[in-house]
Amino acid sequence: MQVEEGGLSIEVPETRHGASEGSGEGVFYNPVQELNRDITVGVLRAVDDECDTYLDAMTASGVRAVRAADAGYDVAACDVDPDAVDLARRNLESNGLDGEVHHRDASAHMHEHGHDVVDLDPFGTPVPYVDAAVRSAGRYLCVTATDTAPLCGAHFESGVRHYGAVPRNTEFHAEMGLRVLLSALVRAAARYDVAARPVLSHVSSHYVRTYLRLESGARAADGQLDRLGYLDHCQRCLWRRHEATLIADPVEECPHCGQSTWTAGPIWLGPAHDAAFVERVREAVPDGAGTAAESRDLLSTVAAELDEPTHYDQHRLYKRWGEPSPAMAEFLDALRAAGHDASRTHYGGTTFKTDAGVAAIRDAVL
Ligand SMILES: C[S@@+](CC[C@H](N)C(=O)[O-])C[C@H]1O[C@@H](n2cnc3c(N)ncnc32)[C@H](O)[C@@H]1O
Ligand SMILES: [Zn+2]
Structure with missing residues (x-):
């Protein structure tokens, strides 16, 4: 079946339930992620003075690659599923757009090729791809994570394993998930002497999405590590405290009510967005985008949000x-x-x- 997105016509697999939503019935396409993709197009338009090339590392139907090519980018895409590769090629061609689609593991490709913007959109955790993505991305790294239960501490062990941080299932679970993810991304970039700075992040429905500006340099990377730290939280009275440090010094008892506290970390304690950047993206979301109004509302709220690491x-x-x-x-x-x-x-x-x-x-x- 054909779906319309961003003024383009995309062929996606037909299923009993309409468009495939990763149900195992053919190549993945999730209509609910249109907002995520509309905002991505806004980001690509907002940074096109500094970026020309875009990698859609897990392309599936090719929808992101098609939309980036339509926004004027020189695009490459990867997928390990040969049906996805065929479909992505057809979707670029039927929209009259150029782009290379590789039948290849994204990490193998990213270790060998650089792109100004690298977009990771895997099933579940992006962690297995992050090191290669940091090597490949010249300016911006865009990451979707759909494993919100591990990230926010609801699946504790899996969160610890994948993210090398202790997540806690607090009532600010969306913020916890985002900050555990950002911690892992900032630390991954620092391994290569790269500073990763989050410029836009949102947690919508069942996923976390973040965009990081990358800058090479050991000092800059050190500066980002200085913004990691630990958070103590009282589940009873909701008291909390955070400290930017890599050496944990947890509070044992809540100073407000005496209950024993929970400690999470190392999580990202710095800003999760840059308000001026978010405003630029808001203006750059195309009028014709299917979720233009919703995306702009979301971006206005994000731009006005305080940098506090909890809500x-x-x-x-x-x-x-x-x-x-x-x-x-x-x-x-x-x-x-x-x-x-x-x-x-x-x-x-x-x-x-x-x-x-x-x-x-x-x-x-x-
Ligand atoms: C969530 S879907 C991508 C959705 C797509 N970006 C979109 O916006 O509709 C994940 C895709 O990653 C592909 N994939 C899984 N492992 C991969 C790997 N190691 N390298 C490249 N692609 C991979 C899967 O075949 C699947 O098509
Ligand atoms: Zn308390």
């Missing part, structure tokens, strides 16, 4: 306090009026970030 759930706090929660806008105004920084987050309508601790939040709003 709170407003309903969860009020439930603990036994009080009804007010509207989010009113609640954030009360925090700001008390002198704290506060923002919404893109993780959901009831989530927010603030530099205030849990006791100060209560004082400000109750």
